[in-house]
Amino acid sequence: xxxxxxxxxxxxxxxxxxxxxxxxxxxxxxxxxxxxxxxxxxxxxxxxxxxxxxxxxxxxxxxxxxxxxxxxxxxxxxxxxxxxxxxxxxxxxxxxxxxxxxxxxxxxxxxxxxxxxxxxxxxxxxxxxxxxxxxxxxxxxxxxxxxxxxxxxxxxxxxxxxxxxxxxxxxxxxxxxxxxxxxxxxxxxxxxxxxxxxxxxxxxxxxxxxxxxxxxxxxxxxxxxxxxxxxxxxxxxxxxxxxxxxxxxxxxxxxxxxxxxxxxxxxxxxxxxxxxxxxxxxxxxx
Numbered sequence: 001x002x003x004x005x006x007x008x009x010x011x012x013x014x015x016x017x018x019x020x021x022x023x024x025x026x027x028x029x030x031x032x033x034x035x036x037x038x039x040x041x042x043x044x045x046x047x048x049x050x051x052x053x054x055x056x057x058x059x060x061x062x063x064x065x066x067x068x069x070x071x072x073x074x075x076x077x078x079x080x081x082x083x084x085x086x087x088x089x090x091x092x093x094x095x096x097x098x099x100x101x102x103x104x105x106x107x108x109x110x111x112x113x114x115x116x117x118x119x120x121x122x123x124x125x126x127x128x129x130x131x132x133x134x135x136x137x138x139x140x141x142x143x144x145x146x147x148x149x150x151x152x153x154x155x156x157x158x159x160x161x162x163x164x165x166x167x168x169x170x171x172x173x174x175x176x177x178x179x180x181x182x183x184x185x186x187x188x189x190x191x192x193x194x195x196x197x198x199x200x201x202x203x204x205x206x207x208x209x210x211x212x213x214x215x216x217x218x219x220x221x222x223x224x225x226x227x228x229x230x231x232x233x234x235x236x237x238x239x240x241x242x243x244x245x246x247x248x249x250x251x252x253x254x255x256x257x258x259x260x261x262x263x264x265x266x267x268x269x270x271x272x273x274x275x276x277x278x279x280x281x282x283x284x285x286x
Contacts, residue, residue, distance in 0.1 A: 037147060037266060040068040040246065041189040041230050042259035043159070046075045047086050049254045050223055056087050058254045063118075064096055066246050066259055069147065071098065072157035073116040074191045077109045085110035092118070101127055101143040101155075113139030115157045115190065121148035132158070132173055134166030140174060144184065151266030154186040160193045160202065167194055167202035178209045178235065186235045187264065191257065195227040203231075210235050217243050219258040222251065230260045240264055 042063065047056040063071065077083040089110060092098050098118035103111055104127070110116045112129045128142040140158035147153060156174060160167045178186065188210065194202050195216075203213055216228035225245060234240040246259040 035265075036241070036263040037069045037153075038067065038261060039187060039189065039232065039240075039264050040066050040071040040259050040261035041074075041157075041191070041232060042066070042071060042246075043074040043191040043230065043255060043257035044076055044087075045255040045257065046078065047255075050221075050256060051253060055254070058250065060087060060092055060095075062246075062248075062251050062254045062259065063092065063098070065248060065250065066261060067096070068098075068118075068261060069121075070117065070119045070145070070153075070155060070264075071259075072141075072155065072189050073111070073114075073118070074157075074159040075114045076111055076116045077114045083109035083114070089118075097121070101141065101145075103127065103129060103141065112141045113137060113159065115139060115141040115159055117141055117143050117155055117157050119143075119145055119147070122146055125152070130173065130177065132160070132166075132170040134161040134169060135163060136161045136166065138166070138170060140170075140190075142177070147266070152184055153264070153266060154184045156186060156188045156190075158188065158190040158192065160191065162193055164196075164200070164202070167192070168205065171202040171205035175205055175209050185239055185266065187232065187240065188234075189230075189232040189260075191229055192231050193229055194231075195229060206233065211237065214240070214243055217245050217260055219245050219260050221256050222253070222258045225258055230257060232260060232262045234264070238265070 044059045047059045048054050076087060077085050085108060089100055097120045100110060101117040101124055123146045125144040125146055130140040130142060132138040132140055138159060138161050140156055143155045145153050145155060160170050210233045218225035218228050219230040220227045232240060232243045241263040243260055243262040246261050251258050
């Protein structure tokens with residue numbers, strides 16, 4: 001028990017040290033982005049920043065900073081009553097080229113239970129809206145994309161609940177979903193609200209499909225990130241490079257979470273596209 005008490009201060013100190021290294025790197029490393037598909041996850045906190053100010057424009061500027069090819073957003077709709085989208089998606093498309101994955105039956109909302117997937121230059125082959133179990137209304141958006149950069153990619157964008165028992169149930173649902181179609185390279189990303197490790201963690205459930213978890217990247221709270229609540233993981237080894245936080249002055253104030261991002265390489269060592277899809281079932285022009 002004594003070791004557990006000491007672990008939190010140690011993690012805070014480690015986070016401060018690592019944060020300083022990341023901030024130094026922002027000033028020193030101006031090299032171009034790595035080759036590959038940049039994928040990101042961002043809990044936008046309904047566009048309310050750490051200054052308690054509602055500012056969708058500021059949130060959009062952070063999304064613009066990230067410059068992702070595919071990005072999953074959480075809390076992009078109002079939560080209660082009739083869900084309504086908060087961001088100006090038309091302006092985002094004009095300025096960044098990001099298009100929303102279409103969601104059926106949601107006239108005013110951007111996404112599904114606040115989950116939105118935006119992408120550049122590709123086709124949407126299929127979309128599924130998954131209701132996740134638990135006391136809180138939660139969901140996952142599953143989008144099968146064919147990106148112009150090459151290769152088919154399944155995105156599972158999720159926002160897990162605050163209760164441990166609910167998270168365990170939600171992880172089980174997604175693992176069962178993966179068992180039905182495991183042939184396509186799949187990225188699970190989002191705010192999984194899980195910082196615990198070990199057998200009782202919902203993250204442990206994912207090992208059967210996604211293998212050992214990559215090194216945790218603290219993303220919450222944004223001003224001084226200590227907890228790795230946000231995750232990006234793939235069902236194929238080597239598809240996702242090291243995950244990192246998008247830690248900028250604007251991102252530190254625009255939401256209570258920092259965005260996280262990673263490079264996805266859809267080509268194997270032989271140079272061929274991994275999991276190249278057959279002819280699309282349904283399309284959405286990019």
